[in-house]
Amino acid sequence: MDPDGTEVSDSTSSATFWHPNEDALSSLLSLGISRNAAERGLYYTGNASADVAAEWVFDHISDPDVHQPLSISAVPDAAVGGSVMFDLSHKMVFAVDISLGMGIGKIAAQVAHAGVGLYRHMILAAGDGRLQSMVALWQEMGETKIVLKAGGSAELMSLESKASSLNLPTYTAQDAGKTQIPAGSMTVLAIMGPVTEVDKVTGHLQLL
Template structure:
């Protein structure tokens, strides 16, 4: 084996062992035991928005979306950002990430009423986990969209900010919908503009 091969094997082993050690550390940490792991490294971040790793409260009602499996066509996730809060792009991106993860965790959890592995499979493998980001003018309209989505059996989650940076604590920032068939999502979001 030449020096390049030895180097690759050494780096691989060190990476693997580091990953095992870090995962064990997170399992034992107080933050992990509460279901929240926060890692912030201001040394490498370029702005406050990038160091923010807040876990927001989520407004969740688990919806059984199994009936939507009968609707053919493209499956996507929709993220709806409130415009009246005037969040910076980094803040909005972080909030959308929280919404995406919240939706995914619900629909893949076998203990949740929202569990729907067929819909997840269609979303993951059918069209590359499509996510569309839209805008809504205010919380009142966001709440109406949330109610309509629930009435149609769409997996939904509203993200509430923790209030550590730009937004007041408890503010509803993003409404996440799906994964669900595009045709059904359009009944809720068809009139909204892209973010």
């Protein structure tokens, strides 16, 4: 209240100071991402997860201010822990079986195979409006794609089973066996869905 008796509202009462998700921040720092860039990535992707924030950083690594301190004092309550710039509602993740010892080129080819396979499955699912709506949302919000490490075929099958139990579409890439690994090897599992649901399946996996 002012000396003249006028009531003064506290401008900070309707806002909450923004803080980065500490677990996600630690994961980003372990990847060699600077703290400033990591905080920017988390802020601009809704403070949701390390993998999505890391993709934002890599996509913006050439921005002149990406390593500058984030100049944010306070943001509306509704934005804390939620989406600030856009809604990352859906993403596609790829769990790669690193136990196979595939080379970089082989991994890239297998991830592409899994991504195209899952995308084709979803857009050709005649009469399944849910899958087609999922693809539309994913495309609208930037087609987020994350590549993660899995420890073997048993883990891929476990992830696939859990994804299916959550009604998330999946596609498993299997190698033809012409180069580095035996024919029929499960190389990459692709999963598509809402971020919160996909994270229930792959949230514990590390970025590749």
